[in-house]
Amino acid sequence: xxxxxxxxxxxxxxxxxxxxxxxxxxxxxxxxxxxxxxxxxxxxxxxxxxxxxxxxxxxxxxxxxxxxxxxxxxxxxxxxxxxxxxxxxxxxxxxxxxxxxxxxxxxxxxxxxxxxxxxxxxxxxxxxxxxxxxxxxxxxxxxxxxxxxxxxxxxxxxxxxxxxxxxxxxxxxxxxxxxxxxxxxxxxxxxxxxxxxxxxxxxxxxxxxxxxxxxxxxxxxxxxxxxxxxxxxxxxxxxxxxxxxxxxxxxxxxxxxxxxxxxxxxxxxxxxxxxxxxxxxxxxxxxxxxxxxxxxxxxxxxxxxx
Amino acid sequence: xxxxxxxxxxxxxxxxxxxxxxxxxxxxxxxxxxxxxxxxxxxxxxxxxxxxxxxxxxxxxxxxxxxxxxxxxxxxxxxxxxxxxxxxxxxxxxxxxxxxxxxxxxxxxxxxxxxxxxxxxxxxxxxxxxxxxxxxxxxxxxxxxxxxxxxxxxxxxxxxxxxxxxxxxxxxxxxxxxxxxxxxxxxxxxxxxxxxxxxxxxxxxxxxxxxxxxxxxxxxxxxxxxxxxxxxxxxxxxxxxxxxxxxxxxxxxxxxxxxxxxxxxxxxxxxxxxxxxxxxxxxxxxxxxxxxxxxxxxxxxxxxxxxxxxxxxxxxxxxxxxxxxxxxxxxxxxxxxxxxxxxxxxxxxxxxxxxxxxxxxxxxxxxxxxxxxxxxxxxxxxx
Ligand SMILES: Nc1ncnc2c1ncn2[C@@H]1O[C@H](COP(=O)(O)OP(=O)(O)OP(=O)(O)O)[C@@H](O)[C@H]1O
Ligand SMILES: [Mg+2]
Numbered sequence: 218x219x220x221x222x223x224x225x226x227x228x229x230x231x232x233x234x235x236x237x238x239x240x241x242x243x244x245x246x247x248x249x250x251x252x253x254x255x256x257x258x259x260x261x262x263x264x265x266x267x268x269x270x271x272x273x274x275x276x277x278x279x280x281x282x283x284x285x286x287x288x289x290x291x292x293x294x295x296x297x298x299x300x301x302x303x304x305x306x307x308x309x310x311x312x313x314x315x316x317x318x319x320x321x322x323x324x325x326x327x328x329x330x331x332x333x334x335x336x337x338x339x340x341x342x343x344x345x346x347x348x349x350x351x352x353x354x355x356x357x358x359x360x361x362x363x364x365x366x367x368x369x370x371x372x373x374x375x376x377x378x379x380x381x382x383x384x385x386x387x388x389x390x391x392x393x394x395x396x397x398x399x400x401x402x403x404x405x406x407x408x409x410x411x412x413x414x415x416x417x418x419x420x421x422x423x424x425x426x427x428x429x430x431x432x433x434x435x436x437x438x439x440x441x442x443x444x445x446x447x448x449x450x451x452x453x454x455x456x457x458x459x460x461x462x463x464x465x466x467x468x469x470x471x472x473x474x475x476x477x478x479x480x481x482x483x484x485x486x487x488x489x490x491x492x493x494x495x496x497x498x499x500x501x502x503x504x505x506x507x508x509x510x511x512x513x514x515x516x517x518x519x520x521x522x523x
Numbered sequence: 524x525x526x527x528x529x530x531x532x533x534x535x536x537x538x539x540x541x542x543x544x545x546x547x548x549x550x551x552x553x554x555x556x557x558x559x560x561x562x563x564x565x566x567x568x569x570x571x572x573x574x575x576x577x578x579x580x581x582x583x584x585x586x587x588x589x590x591x592x593x594x595x596x597x598x599x600x601x602x603x604x605x606x607x608x609x610x611x612x613x614x615x616x617x618x619x620x621x622x623x624x625x626x627x628x629x630x631x632x633x634x635x636x637x638x639x640x641x642x643x644x645x646x647x648x649x650x651x652x653x654x655x656x657x658x659x660x661x662x663x664x665x666x667x668x669x670x671x672x673x674x675x676x677x678x679x680x681x682x683x684x685x686x687x688x689x690x691x692x693x694x695x696x697x698x699x700x701x702x703x704x705x706x707x708x709x710x711x712x713x714x715x716x717x718x719x720x721x722x723x724x725x726x727x728x729x730x731x732x733x734x735x736x737x738x739x740x741x742x743x744x745x746x747x748x749x750x751x752x753x754x755x756x757x758x759x760x761x762x763x764x765x766x767x768x769x770x771x772x773x774x775x776x777x778x779x780x781x782x783x784x785x786x787x788x789x790x791x792x793x794x795x796x797x798x799x800x801x802x803x804x805x806x807x808x809x810x811x812x813x814x815x816x817x818x819x820x821x822x823x824x825x826x827x828x829x830x831x832x833x834x835x836x837x838x839x840x841x842x843x844x845x846x847x848x849x850x851x852x853x854x855x856x857x858x859x860x861x862x863x864x865x866x867x868x869x870x871x872x873x874x875x876x877x878x879x880x881x882x883x884x885x886x887x888x889x890x891x892x893x894x895x896x897x898x899x900x901x902x903x904x905x906x
Contacts, residue, residue, distance in 0.1 A: 418585050419618035423632035423679070424606035433631075437622040520622035 261501065267494035276488060283491075291495040299471065300479035300496075301503075303386060307475050308454040310390035311397070316446050318394065319401025320439065324431075326402070327409045337406070343399035348459035351396040356464055359388060379465050382472045389473050392460050397453070401446055408442035409435070440519045448511055455504055476500050535594065536561040536687055536719035537582060542591035544577050544743075551577040553743040555591070559687075564713050564720045566734030568727055570766070574743040575723040576615075579689040582721065584608050596686060606635070611680035615692040617672045619664040625675050626651075626660040632683045650678045670701050677712075687719040694729070706733055727767050731755070739763050755825070758894060761901035764823040770852060770869040773829070776898065777802065777822040779812060795822055795893070798857040798865060800837030805892045811905045812895070820904065823894040826852055826869040831879055832888030839887055841879045842867060851878055855885065 270280040271287055291297050322340045326333055343351065358366040361377030370378065378384045412435060420430045436443075458477050461467060467474035467482060474482075476496065484493035537559040544552040552574045559565045567575050580586040582593060584605035593600050600608050611632070619628050626647055633643045651657040654674045664672055673693060680688055693709075694702045710733055713720050724730055730737045731751040739746040739754065739762075747759035751767075758764035764772040777795040793809050794801040802822055804812070812820070831853065839855035846852075851872040857865040870887055872878050879885050895904040 413616065413618065415614045415616055415618040416620060418580075419612070419614060419679075420620075420631070420635075421585065421605045422583055422610070422612050424635035424683075425631070426635075429635060434620060 261498075264494045264497050264501075267490055268498055270491050272489050272491040280491060287491055288495050288499075291492055292499060296471075296474075296479065297476075297496060297499075300474050300476045303473065304455055304475040304477075306386060307390055307393075307457065308451055310387060311393045311454050311457075312447065312450040314390075315394045315397050315401055315450060316443060318398055319405045319446070320443075322398070322402045323405035323409050324435075326406060340402045341399045341406075343396055344403065345399070346396065348396055349463060351392060352460045352463035355388075355392045355395070355460075359464075380469045382469055385465055385469055385472045389457075389460055389464055392464065393454070393457055396460070397450075401450075404442055404446055405439065408439050412438045437520050441521050444511075444516060444519045447515070448508060451507055451511075452504055455500065534561075534597075535559055536563065536596060537721065538592075538594040538597075539578070539582070540592040540594070542578070542581060542588045542593065544574070544581060544586065545589045550589075550743050552581065552588070555740075555743070555745050557738055557745060557748065559719060559721060561596075561719055562717045564710065564722060564733065564735060566730040566737045567721060567723045567740060568730035568734075568737055568767075569725065569740035569746075571725055573740045575725070575740060576691050577743075578740070579612065579691050579721065579723055582608075582687075583610055583612050583689055609685050610687045610689055611683065611685040612689040613676050613680050613691065613693045615695055617664075617676040617693075617696075619672060619675055619679075621664050623663070624660065625656065625662055625664070625667070628664070628675055629660075629678045629682050632679060636683065646682050647678075650682045653681075654678050669697050670705065673697060673705065677709075681716070685718070687721065688713075690720060690722045692724055693722075695724070695726070702729075709733070728769055731767065739766065741766075757903070758823065759903050761821050761823065761896040764894060764896070768825065769847075770826050772823040772825050772894070773866075773868040774821050774823040774896070775857070775866055775868065777820050777893075779818045779820070794836075795820070795895075797822060797837060798860045799839055800835075800886070802836065802889055802893050808892060808895055808905055815897075815904065817897070817904070819898050821896040821898050821901070823896060824868075824889055824891070826871040828891035828893075829868065829870045829887050829889055830873060831870060831876070831885045833886060835886035835888030837887040837889075839865075839868065839885055841881055841883045841885060843881055844872070844878050849874070853879055855887065 268287060269282060269284055271283045272280045326337045326340055355366075356379075358364045359378050361367050361380075364377075367378060378388050416434055416438075417430055420434050425433065455475075456477055457475065458481065461473055461475060461478050462481075465473040467478045477500070480493045480496045480500065483489045483496065535558040537557075539555055539557045542552055542555045543550055555578065557565075567578060569575055577586065581588050582595075584600065584603060587601065595608055595610065620631065623631070629647045629650060630643050633646060638646070647660070648657065651660055654677060656671060656674050656678060659667060659671060659675070664675065667675065673696070676693070690709075694705050697705060706729060709722075722733060724733075730739075731754075734751060736748060737751055737754060738748040741762050747754055747763050749757075749759075754763060754767050758767065758772065761774050764774050775797050777797045780794045780796050780801060793804050795804055802824070812818075837857070839857050842854045842856050844851055844853045853870045853872055854867050855870055856867055859865040868887070896902060897904055
């Protein structure tokens with residue numbers, strides 16, 4: 218039947234075209250793929266591999282293969298668990314407060330007032346400040362001898378807030394909130410601008426108080442941005458390094474020893490690469506799981522405008 | 524008919540007294556006074572940017588006037604919060620809450636006013652049935668058609684039985700067919716509810732078909748308030764003449780002829796000279812012109828008051844003939860005066876009459892007196 222032959226010829230031609238299209242597609246993502254392979258997948262694979270070897274105490278001796286047992290021993294060690302707990306505390310201190318503050322400032326700056334531009338610039342200025350600069354500013358402000366904040370908080374003299382086991386982590390958290398507020402502010406401001414004014418006008422006529430308007434109109438429409446800020450914020454707080462290195466180096470007495478700083482100390486101060494590799498892989502796994510969980514469960518409560 | 528210039532009183536549902544709203548230099552609304560009767564459907568019409576939405580926002584309390592008084596049911600509401608003015612607004616964009624279901628949207632004003640749950644549900648169900656959207660209650664606005672969204676917006680406004688509805692071009696996002704249907708549905712609904720409505724549109728056809736009274740606004744200033752028939756027959760000024768009607772009134776410059784002439788079928792008397800011929804003047808018009816000592820005016824005459832007439836008094840050339848259903852309109856060009864092309868005037872071809880051909884030279888006759896406007900201010904001269 219000529220008809221059927223025609224169809225198979227056509228079919229073959231179509232599949233060849235699909236193949237060619239797929240090849241073009243792969244070619245186009247190749248640069249990105251190569252970059253990821255070199256800088257993400259390969260190091261990740263190496264880290265997992267490295268975690269299977271115990272670094273010897275003496276720097277000249279080769280490391281020995283110990284297998285997955287090193288994962289078990291590191292994960293159950295009190296040093297690791299302690300640092301994980303402090304990381305969680307750090308996230309709890311910085312994230313909700315940071316996002317709430319970002320929304321509050323964005324709401325303030327959303328007002329149509331003369332000179333509001335000045336406030337917008339001030340509120341977003343910390344974006345242009347590096348972690349190092351922010352940390353040095355606060356290091357000075359918290360200095361027990363000359364620091365203004367120490368003076369205001371009645372902590373003048375003595376060892377200082379950053380050396381206080383109770384206040385060191387909260388202090389580092391405040392610096393982190395301050396550093397990130399510009400970014401959160403810009404994010405929330407942009408999201409607020411995207412909410413049509415007529416929606417809030419309609420809610421006013423419908424009789425909603427300003428709090429009711431915020432709760433039932435503004436906040437739900439901000440939810441995709443808030444969700445994004447939470448995901449990015451959790452990842453960010455699990456990776457906060459600079460402020461801790463400059464302000465406390467994990468002290469006093471490990472009270473600011475968060476996971477990432479623990480990894481850094483293990484690898485580059487104690488030269489225990491095996492331990493650091495295990496902790497890194499576990500950190501990666503935790504972030505992966507947390508992010509997946511967020512997309513699976515938290516995102517359900519998010520309203521995306523179509 | 525009354526022209527809306529009654530003294531402001533407690534009897535009005537909404538009363539605007541000398542309202543001005545300025546944004547820096549520009550006055551979006553300029554010294555506007557307007558009384559709206561209880562249960563009336565008043566249409567506010569004007570070109571884009573003339574201040575229609577601003578007027579509604581001032582009544583609703585979303586903006587405060589720079590000067591003037593707003594009264595609702597006799598009480599001054601300046602400075603009173605929108606929620607305490609008890610008016611509802613339907614926005615051009617509908618302003619439905621996109622994250623809430625239709626039921627939640629309609630329920631929102633009742634929730635905000637802390638109406639008990641059972642009563643809320645009863646009200647929502649009633650209004651939804653009334654507007655035939657009860658099958659949509661569980662959907663989000665994104666899953667609705669334009670017409671359905673419009674009904675939901677209407678339902679949200681109606682559900683709390685406000686003292687007045689303010690509607691800002693509620694039909695402008697619908698297609699032509701649906702718009703005509705919804706126009707009739709809105710008029711019918713308003714009659715049934717008996718609630719005062721201020722209806723804003725830029726579409727003069729919509730204004731003329733929907734309003735018992737229409738208020739025409741231009742550059743923030745009120746031009747005329749009257750019935751559609753009155754506005755068409757006796758436009759208050761040249762702007763209204765050129766804005767209302769399809770086709771709008773022909774407005775052309777004219778000068779008062781020095782002596783009396785007799786032309787064809789027209790009576791002898793003083794005449795107005797226009798490009799291509801003369802138009803007759805009534806005795807009252809001659810007196811009005813004499814009293815003001817004017818020799819140049821703007822003469823306005825509707826297409827239906829002109830006809831192609833071998834005995835006519837104005838020469839013109841037919842440019843094209845348009846048909847709107849049963850109606851035919853000939854666009855005729857008057858002879859050029861000076862450098863510019865001659866003016867186009869619209870002439871209705873009476874039913875059964877032969878339509879002139881394109882390019883044909885014709886004479887036009889007027890079978891009703893022209894409206895005369897002051898050339899400087901545009902104001903009607905025999906007001
Ligand atoms: N918030 C504002 N700031 C400055 N000017 C404004 C503001 N709101 C309105 N205007 C100006 O006031 C005038 C009237 O605006 P308005 O929105 O009332 O017009 P409109 O008749 O509703 O027009 P449209 O038919 O296009 O909706 C316009 O010239 C507009 O630019
Ligand atoms: Mg408008």
